[in-house]
Amino acid sequence: MASVSELYDVGWEEMRDKLRKWREDNCRNSEQIVDVGEELISEHGSKLGDDIWIIYEQVMIAALDCSRDDLALTCLQELRKQFPDSHRVKRLSGMRLEALERYDEANKHYDAILQDDPTNTAARKRKISILKAQGKSAEAIRELNEYLEHEAVSVLYQSAPCFPCDFHSYGKAAFCLEELMMTNPHNHLYCEQYAEVKYTQGGLENLELSRKYFAQALRLNNRNMRALFGLYMSASHIAASPKVGAKVKKDNMKYAAWAATQINRAYKLAGRGTKENKCSVKAVEEMLESMQITMS
Amino acid sequence: MAEPELLLDSNIRLWVVLPIVFITFLVGVIRHYVSILLQSDKKLTLEQVSDSQVLIRSRILRENGKYIPKQSFLMRKFYFNNQEDGFFKKTKRKVVPPSPMTDPSMLTDMMKGNVTNVLPMILIGGWINWTFSGFVTTKVPFPLTLRFKPMLQQGIELLSLDASWVSSASWYFLNVFGLRSMYSLILGQDNGADQSRIMQEQMSGAAMAMPADTNKAFKAEWEALELTDHQWALESVEDELMSRELDLDGMFSKELPTGIF
Numbered sequence: 001m002a003s004v005s006e007l008y009d010v011g012w013e014e015m016r017d018k019l020r021k022w023r024e025d026n027c028r029n030s031e032q033i034v035d036v037g038e039e040l041i042s043e044h045g046s047k048l049g050d051d052i053w054i055i056y057e058q059v060m061i062a063a064l065d066c067s068r069d070d071l072a073l074t075c076l077q078e079l080r081k082q083f084p085d086s087h088r089v090k091r092l093s094g095m096r097l098e099a100l101e102r103y104d105e106a107n108k109h110y111d112a113i114l115q116d117d118p119t120n121t122a123a124r125k126r127k128i129s130i131l132k133a134q135g136k137s138a139e140a141i142r143e144l145n146e147y148l149e150h151e152a153v154s155v156l157y158q159s160a161p162c163f164p165c166d167f168h169s170y171g172k173a174a175f176c177l178e179e180l181m182m183t184n185p186h187n188h189l190y191c192e193q194y195a196e197v198k199y200t201q202g203g204l205e206n207l208e209l210s211r212k213y214f215a216q217a218l219r220l221n222n223r224n225m226r227a228l229f230g231l232y233m234s235a236s237h238i239a240a241s242p243k244v245g246a247k248v249k250k251d252n253m254k255y256a257a258w259a260a261t262q263i264n265r266a267y268k269l270a271g272r273g274t275k276e277n278k279c280s281v282k283a284v285e286e287m288l289e290s291m292q293i294t295m296s
Numbered sequence: 297m298a299e300p301e302l303l304l305d306s307n308i309r310l311w312v313v314l315p316i317v318f319i320t321f322l323v324g325v326i327r328h329y330v331s332i333l334l335q336s337d338k339k340l341t342l343e344q345v346s347d348s349q350v351l352i353r354s355r356i357l358r359e360n361g362k363y364i365p366k367q368s369f370l371m372r373k374f375y376f377n378n379q380e381d382g383f384f385k386k387t388k389r390k391v392v393p394p395s396p397m398t399d400p401s402m403l404t405d406m407m408k409g410n411v412t413n414v415l416p417m418i419l420i421g422g423w424i425n426w427t428f429s430g431f432v433t434t435k436v437p438f439p440l441t442l443r444f445k446p447m448l449q450q451g452i453e454l455l456s457l458d459a460s461w462v463s464s465a466s467w468y469f470l471n472v473f474g475l476r477s478m479y480s481l482i483l484g485q486d487n488g489a490d491q492s493r494i495m496q497e498q499m500s501g502a503a504m505a506m507p508a509d510t511n512k513a514f515k516a517e518w519e520a521l522e523l524t525d526h527q528w529a530l531e532s533v534e535d536e537l538m539s540r541e542l543d544l545d546g547m548f549s550k551e552l553p554t555g556i557f
Contacts, residue, residue, distance in 0.1 A: 119345045174368075175368075178364045178365075178368050181360075181363050181364055182356050182357065182360040182363060182364060183356055183360070185360050185363045209365055211534070212530045212534070213530070215530075215534045215537045216530055216533050218537055218542070219533060219536065219537050222542045222543040222544065223542075223543075254538075255534055255538070258538050262541070262542050265541070265542070265544065266542075266544055269544055
């Protein structure tokens with residue numbers, strides 16, 4: 001198999017810069033990181049200088065993701081040799097144990113770190129992920145709550161909504177998503193997820209909220225198809241509800257109609273240049289018809 | 297007015313001016329590394345961390361509260377600010393404002409600061425004064441009154457000499473302050489050799505509010521939160537959205553970026 005540098009005709013500096021960019025953007029493209037990083041370490045290790053340690057860490061975590069235990073172990077050993085007493089390296093060994101499913105030993109590692117330094121956030125986060133991986137969701141939620149009392153780290157809130165949704169406590173999920181929306185107001189995915197939670201909760205007020213947040217998600221990102229469908233669904237749901245007044249009904253039908261035209265446009269664009277164009281557009285229209293909530 | 301221009305021996309330039317510059321610079325660099333070595337570890341307690349997190353949460357609520365529904369905003373505001381039960385009202389941290397005399401860690405910090413900064417300056421200033429005495433070193437480019445003479449011309453007993461001509465001790469002090477920008481260039485910002493900054497801090501330190509005084513911080517946060525109102529950013533979002541067609545350009549373009557580079 002050709003090496004990365006041959007395949008793309010890049011030098012080691014570009015590879016190193018690419019790794020740095022991925023590090024700064026927090027990308028999780030583990031396979032690519034492993035490919036590039038492995039070659040960088042083995043071929044050009046001496047040229048990297050002090051950068052090599054952070055690259056070891058980055059590659060090790062990516063290797064754990066791709067199940068490359070050999071590579072992870074090599075990186076870990078190098079780091080241990082260089083930084084024998086470091087909490088950060090201890091956390092990495094804990095992560096490797098987690099990947100090998102030796103959860104008790106991993107827990108012992110993290111407890112040791114926390115004993116030394118009770119404010120170490122990384123260790124706490126790993127403990128909660130262990131609980132999650134073991135499937136003990138209730139305990140994980142409890143630990144999460146306790147942790148959140150001490151620190152409202154937004155990263156934690158990101159993993160939080162999936163728990164309550166598993167347990168149908170949508171109120172808690174909504175709370176977590178609100179926190180996320182406040183810390184990242186321009187992220188359309190949070191708006192959309194929040195709107196979906198509100199839609200699932202049901203009730204006229206929640207439907208209105210969900211419609212508004214679907215619209216906000218669309219405003220932040222015009223191409224969010226899920227939000228577009230969500231807008232259509234929530235608007236037609238409200239319009240079909242018997243409790244609303246005439247004006248509200250009219251408004252919502254207008255919204256639903258607008259959403260439908262946009263959906264049609266999108267599908268036309270998607271099917272551009274293919275023979276099945278007309279058929280798929282018709283299929284979309286039929287689908288929209290069938291999704292109409294009718295008064296029963 | 298024709299001042300008699302003194303012609304200084306060029307040896308002075310070689311053996312006095314330049315050595316003083318080097319000495320000052322090297323002493324500064326050494327001070328920087330010594331201060332790094334002597335730096336004491338600041339350990340945060342769990343309570344301090346959670347307090348700072350609460351303050352961050354409240355600040356985010358104030359700034360971005362308009363993106364969440366009104367009900368949720370009010371609920372959070374109530375949690376923080378409620379008369380009997382609110383977090384900011386209820387929590388009184390037992391904070392002893394760390395005065396320099398009582399808090400031992402502060403005392404050692406101050407001592408270390410003094411030792412590394414003020415003491416060398418005095419010692420070296422005195423040594424330079426003693427070594428390079430008896431002659432004029434340089435001339436400052438602006439005219440000075442006679443009252444500066446005893447200060448700047450230590451060791452030169454000439455009554456008629458213009459006050460602009462200064463001795464080596466004053467050249468040393470000029471260097472201490474002048475090399476500050478050099479230090480930033482070479483050692484990066486926040487370096488331990490930056491004496492004038494440290495002296496400024498020491499002078500204003502007495503008037504500065506202690507960041508450990510969380511009660512005051514809570515009170516300030518409470519007031520700020522009381523004043524914030526909820527202006528929902530999503531009031532007319534649908535109309536804004538539907539005023540024009542969605543921008544679907546390039547959504548289904550054939551070219552997808554592949555590969556790493």
